[in-house]
Amino acid sequence: MKKGTLKQILLITDGCSNKGEDPQATAALAYQQGITVNVIGILEDDQTEEPEGLQEVEEIALAGGGVSQLVYKQALSQTVQMVTKQGMTQTLQGFVNTELKQILGEEHTMEDLDPEKRGEIMEVVEDLGETCDLEVLVLIDTSASMHDKLPTVKEALFDLSISLNSRVGRNRFSIYNFPGKRKDIDKVLDWSPKLDSISSVFPKLTSGGITPTGPAIREAMYQFGKKNLLRSFRHNDEQDIENA
Secondary structure, X not given: OOOOEEEEEEEXXXXXXXXXXXXXXXXXXXXXXOEEEEEEEEEOOOOXXXXXXXXXXXXXXXXXXXXXXXXXXXXXXXXXXXXXXXXXXXXXXXXXXXXXXXXXXXXXXXXXXOHHHHHHHHHHHHHHHHHOEEEEEEEEEOOHHHHHHHHXXXXXXXXXXXXXXXXXXXXXXXXXXEOOOOOOOEEEEEEEOOOOOHHHHHHHOOOOOOOOHHHHHHHHHHHHHXXXXXXXXXXXXXXXXXXX
């Protein structure tokens, strides 16, 4: 297997989308483009029942080939790290199963192998999880009901950056929030290897407005393409300079 780059959208929200296209459809579209959509639904600390709005958390992640988790504010930091890593493992296992089907036939998956072989493959998956490049676009719901949750989100993302710094593979993060002031999403932090500058950008975040989750996921998906396009332009420029 090639190490390649794992691409994730990490959606952090506390409620139901109420504007624009179906978020499940846009999550499925992102997944078709090789971008996994993981979703964390934040509960109020005194909430005892799961609200209807957060039922779509699981549905979006399922459509986006990712992992979903409902969590109270105080446990958000550990959950962000766990969901990111689980999403990596799940994606890599999917790649392994695809390659096994090519070798063993369509009807076979990793579960069909004997325990020893399966253990060896899981070791490969764990190694790839440490060595492959990882790109995470964090998509934060900043609708009105998220106002008191944003400081906790900031802490959780800073902890995520620290926890992933020990990986051999390169990490790249970007942060967008929705709804944007004039667009579906606004850029909070451009692609960066660390989230160290998060303390300076988060105070700029304000909460309010509706929750256009579907359009936000679609726009987030496009940010990977823009970054890769820019990188290819830079690469071509460097080659032109070398040739000259």
